[in-house]
Amino acid sequence: MRGSGLIEVEGVSRRFGDLVAVRDVSFRIERGEVVGLLGPNGAGKTTVMRILTGFLPASEGSVRVAGHRLDSDGIAARREIGYLPETPPLYPEMRVESYLRYAATIQDVPRSVRGARVEHALARCGLREVQQRVIRTLSKGFRQRVGLAQAIVHEPKVLVLDEPTSGLDPVQVLEIRRLISTLAQDEGRTVILSTHILPEVEAICRRVLLIADGSIRVDGSLEEVRGTDTLEAVFLREAAGRSERPDPGEAPDGERSA
Amino acid sequence: MRHVGAIAAREVRSLFVTPAAYVLLAGYSVLAGYFFFVGLGFFVQRVQQVQQLQMLEYLQRMNLNSEVIAPSFGSFSVILVFLIPLVTMRTFAEERANGTFELLLTSPLSTWEIVLGKYLGVLAPILLLVGISGCFPALLLLYGNPELLQTLAGLLGLFCYSAALAAIGCFASALTQNQIVAAVVAIIVGLILYLLEFLAQLAPPGVGQELIRYLGLSSHFQPALEGVVRTQDLVYYAIIVTFLLALMRAAIESLRWR
Numbered sequence: 340m341r342g343s344g345l346i347e348v349e350g351v352s353r354r355f356g357d358l359v360a361v362r363d364v365s366f367r368i369e370r371g372e373v374v375g376l377l378g379p380n381g382a383g384k385t386t387v388m389r390i391l392t393g394f395l396p397a398s399e400g401s402v403r404v405a406g407h408r409l410d411s412d413g414i415a416a417r418r419e420i421g422y423l424p425e426t427p428p429l430y431p432e433m434r435v436e437s438y439l440r441y442a443a444t445i446q447d448v449p450r451s452v453r454g455a456r457v458e459h460a461l462a463r464c465g466l467r468e469v470q471q472r473v474i475r476t477l478s479k480g481f482r483q484r485v486g487l488a489q490a491i492v493h494e495p496k497v498l499v500l501d502e503p504t505s506g507l508d509p510v511q512v513l514e515i516r517r518l519i520s521t522l523a524q525d526e527g528r529t530v531i532l533s534t535h536i537l538p539e540v541e542a543i544c545r546r547v548l549l550i551a552d553g554s555i556r557v558d559g560s561l562e563e564v565r566g567t568d569t570l571e572a573v574f575l576r577e578a579a580g581r582s583e584r585p586d587p588g589e590a591p592d593g594e595r596s597a
Numbered sequence: 598m599r600h601v602g603a604i605a606a607r608e609v610r611s612l613f614v615t616p617a618a619y620v621l622l623a624g625y626s627v628l629a630g631y632f633f634f635v636g637l638g639f640f641v642q643r644v645q646q647v648q649q650l651q652m653l654e655y656l657q658r659m660n661l662n663s664e665v666i667a668p669s670f671g672s673f674s675v676i677l678v679f680l681i682p683l684v685t686m687r688t689f690a691e692e693r694a695n696g697t698f699e700l701l702l703t704s705p706l707s708t709w710e711i712v713l714g715k716y717l718g719v720l721a722p723i724l725l726l727v728g729i730s731g732c733f734p735a736l737l738l739l740y741g742n743p744e745l746l747q748t749l750a751g752l753l754g755l756f757c758y759s760a761a762l763a764a765i766g767c768f769a770s771a772l773t774q775n776q777i778v779a780a781v782v783a784i785i786v787g788l789i790l791y792l793l794e795f796l797a798q799l800a801p802p803g804v805g806q807e808l809i810r811y812l813g814l815s816s817h818f819q820p821a822l823e824g825v826v827r828t829q830d831l832v833y834y835a836i837i838v839t840f841l842l843a844l845m846r847a848a849i850e851s852l853r854w855r
Contacts, residue, residue, distance in 0.1 A: 392703040394702050442700065446704050
């Protein structure tokens with residue numbers, strides 16, 4: 340794309356009434372990067388992701404995905420993105436396979452390869468054994484995987500994952516992390532994932548974007564960020580402007596925008 | 598517009614895997630059957646009285662269409678004001694409450710595709726409701742000789758009328774994530790449009806009165822019951838539905854990047 344990044348965010352702000360959820364955020368992400376969007380609850384991680392995926396419009400600023408502007412060329416931009424929101428966007432009454440087929444259809448996967456892509460996503464996410472189950476009857480771990488399968492079924496250039504491991508048990512957390520790492524390494528997908536779990540960033544990501552109070556505080560490779568201090572110390576220092584300390588058990592952020 | 602069919606088909610399938618659809622259809626059959634049975638019963642009684650009184654001239658003027666079928670369709674139209682909002686209330690509100698709206702809005706779909714897909718999806722159960730309505734006059738074919746074309750005109754009128762109510766219901770659903778709010782708003786708006794005829798009768802004769810009468814649903818529905826399919830009525834329904842689809846699009850577009 341003429342030497343430009345895969346994702347270019349320029350001067351993006353988002354207000355909800357008087358509240359400024361995201362303040363003048365700019366960053367660029369190159370092809371193949373695995374970026375951890377880090378920050379305490381309520382910092383604006385979910386809002387940033389919703390803006391990137393075209394779900395929420397920004398109040399100011401512009402976003403380009405693979406060269407397509409989200410405001411004027413939204414359909415082309417959205418085609419390049421796979422998105423797993425915080426709550427997986429599942430229809431509880433549908434069966435796993437037909438849900439993925441539907442997701443593939445509305446994500447513009449051509450009819451001729453749709454079956455193969457659905458099969459691939461089912462296999463990738465370990466869903467073969469439950470592919471005929473009704474989503475309502477699945478455990479939380481499986482639902483998360485169905486959500487992930489939905490995000491990768493059209494083989495997008497960019498994967499945006501909002502707290503993909505929240506609420507899962509330790510075994511499931513490891514499984515999902517392994518899956519994300521494979522997607523990034525084997526298939527060369529660009530991944531942006533949000534989390535407030537520091538070891539998760541260290542396990543998966545190469546680059547860290549730390550966001551607090553709606554602004555980017557730290558942007559650098561994991562090595563750079565850890566060069567001077569532990570990731571935890573950096574996190575605590577940058578999030579210190581806020582009265583509360585991060586707590587993984589807390590209600591997820593972004594609810595004010597719901 | 599390629600994805601309209603996929604969205605509509607998903608809508609229909611989801612509706613028919615829940616008991617709600619069957620309860621609605623069965624409930625409508627029972628209520629409509631009751632009205633029809635009572636209407637037919639009164640008709641039979643009148644015929645017997647007229648026969649006893651030997652009023653042969655009057656007897657010849659009595660007919661099934663104007664004394665049984667048309668009044669029944671009139672009663673059905675009242676039931677539909679309340680039932681159709683229960684079919685349409687989930688269209689958008691449920692997606693917003695479930696989080697699946699994020700999937701729709703971040704997929705490479707145009708807003709028109711979403712709106713048309715949803716609307717066509719609810720027309721399917723509405724076609725069934727109209728089909729059920731047609732079963733009752735069909736029974737009369739076995740025992741009498743109602744005018745077929747007049748009955749079909751009535752059914753067409755019932756369908757157009759229902760399609761207009763469905764558009765109102767879908768628009769109400771596009772405004773909220775609460776299905777009850779969507780249903781109540783749609784019932785009230787539908788009732789007002791239904792009852793606008795009375796206001797027209799009160800209004801001083803003139804352009805205002807004609808306008809009020811034109812806006813009301815009943816002035817366009819009545820002629821069809823008498824077997825008259827008027828272009829002006831079809832144009833009215835087309836305008837109402839198109840206008841509401843445009844409003845739905847605007848409601849969703851207002852959530853998007855512009």
